[in-house]
Amino acid sequence: LENRKKSTGKRLGGAAACVQRLFDVPMEGVSSLSTVELIGDREAVISGCLGILAYGENEILLRMKHGRLLVTGRDLLMESLTGGRITISGQITAVHTDGGSESC
């Protein structure tokens, strides 16, 4: 079971948006926005992280290129930090961004 959801930042840049609309290519291919990949409710792979603001068992707050990202759940653990890519494991219940929220 793989439920992949992607959340982009607030806006696309003008040129990148034009290219994306014109050629109908995937958004991450033409933009430098952060991405969040959810694998079920067990793992989240986040790229474009610029800082770790809070790290607890029930919530992890990250600073992203276009705001902040809050992951909530139980037994959360940062499995790996490689460059700007962070893997969070545990029982993930919700992912919130500054502009809005997506829950799972």
Next chain:
Amino acid sequence: MLRGLLGFLLGSRGVSVSAADGAAAMEVLRRCGFPQWGMRRGSDGRIAFLLGRKNAVRYAEDCAAAGVEVRLERERGLPAWLMRYRRRWGLLFGAVLFALIVWQSGRIVWSVDVSGNVRYSDDAITEMLREYGFGVGSVFTHTDFDRLQNAFLLQAKDIAWIAVNMQGTVAHVEVLEKRPGGEGQSGESAANVIAAEDGQIVEVRVRGGRADVSVNDVVRRGDLLISGVIRVGEDGVRYEYAAGQVLAQVMREIDVRVPLVQERKVYTEEELCEKTVIFFGKQVKLFTKSGIVGSSYGKIEGRTYDSSVQTRQWVLPGGISLPVWIRTETFRPYVWETAEQSEEQAYAQALRLYREKMEQLLSEAEILSLETSVEREDGEVRIFSRAVCLSDIARTSEISLTESAAP
């Protein structure tokens, strides 16, 4: 898994931070970009993970600069283990010795498996191979198998073909023996059939060549029965490999004599045995039955004895043969004593010997008539039989074509 293995080989160090400093510590880790693995949270909430040896020290310095307290565990993995035991030369020596034994054991023959032989025994073939330096315990990586096989074929006249193949450390030896008389039947040589003993011909069955005798002829030992030299025309000669059966009436005698007073072998002491371990073809004498290390030859020197040898190979459960044999040589000293026996006992012994000889006779001939006499004369019991038998007296005698063809 792979990262863990690399961590073990390159060495790693455990790092832990308190839950309160978790975010700051992770932020430092993210900025450093050091590869980490084994991330976990302890029961007290501390976050622990593994870093490379040098990275852990640098990470601790960076954390200290950022005001984050980290706890460094001791080094783990292969480099740390080697450093810990670097002065234990015995361990190093043992490891090197182990590696050498493993390396060497893969280069030597552990077992020889012989197949395809009928007349030659396995031991005879392995013994012949050993004469050329190949056998259990020899280094096969230095063996020139072509040369070995050729040399073997030159020595063993009755072997037509041999192949020695290594499968791991087991040598599979396949042989093909020559058929009896097969060489002659190929047309490369010729042969006559001559009489093996005196007799009167009853039947001649020719398979090759031309019969030189007829039924009722009386022949002497060595007489020509079937000729392989066939005359063609007045001056021509053709050579054949004569073969066939020539049944003849022959005379056979069985004479058994058992004296009433006999020399008898009496074993004097308990038997002595000497054990030898044969390991990869090298013999190591172990101990005697008395438990005294050394040879038991000295104890029976100057006396007559019977000896027997028994060799047993060690086999693991599952039928895997090890290149280890236990060779037990048993010595039984004896003296000769004069013993007198009754006439009945002597007769019984003579009868037993007579039956054995009769069985042997019956295995090679058919008895047509038999005269037997039993008598006691000069202190002995004698059983004498004269039999007229029907027997095949044909014996092949090869002809050298070069000599026969000479004028």
